Amino acid sequence: xSQCPGCQSGVVxxxxxxxxxxxxxxxxxxxxxxxxxxESLQQQLSSEGVLALAVSACVGASYSSGKVCFNFxxxxxxxxxVPIHIPVGAQLKVCASTCGSFIPTGLKITVxxxxxxxxxTSWGRC
Numbered sequence: 756x757s758q759c760p761g762c763q764s765g766v767v768x769x770x771x772x773x774x775x776x777x778x779x780x781x782x783x784x785x786x787x788x789x790x791x792x793x794e795s796l797q798q799q800l801s802s803e804g805v806l807a808l809a810v811s812a813c814v815g816a817s818y819s820s821g822k823v824c825f826n827f828x829x830x831x832x833x834x835x836x837v838p839i840h841i842p843v844g845a846q847l848k849v850c851a852s853t854c855g856s857f858i859p860t861g862l863k864i865t866v867x868x869x870x871x872x873x874x875x876t877s878w879g880r881c
Contacts, residue, residue, distance in 0.1 A: 789833040793861045793879035796830060800858055808859060811852035816866070818847055823866055823874075825849045830862065837866060837874050845869050854881035 791799070800808060808829070816825040818841040824834040827849075841847060848867045853859035854877065861879020865872050 787833060787835045787878050789830060791830050793859060797858050797860070805858070807857040809853055810859070811850075813848055813850040813867075816847045816849045818845075823847065823849065827851055827862070829853075829859070833862075833878075835864065835866075835876065835878075839873060841868055854879065 810828050812828055814825050814827060816823050818824075818837075821836055822834045823837050823841070824832065826832050845868045848870075849864060850867065851862045851864045854861040854863055859879075861877060861881040863877050863881050864875070866874040
């Protein structure tokens, strides 16, 4: 656990406020695996005649070996490496929203543990 002031033993610190000691909160291609990339999604939506799309949703997630995995509408299965440990038995969810003015160019992602935001990142062009 973090040695943050005022943190209790067994409590996951709020890394959205504490940060990660200089680590970037923008996910790189090595940090995320997914069914679609923002670019392939743009091509698929354009080929189907979709002119605009905005999606925001909160979905259940799972944690294993340092990765949080979730199934997000339109984008499919997404797994992101997170620099924090998620306690066994914790409630885990991810809220995300698409970036881009008309067609999605990426996602803004927030990971919640027991309804507390602990990690923010973005993927694609946000």
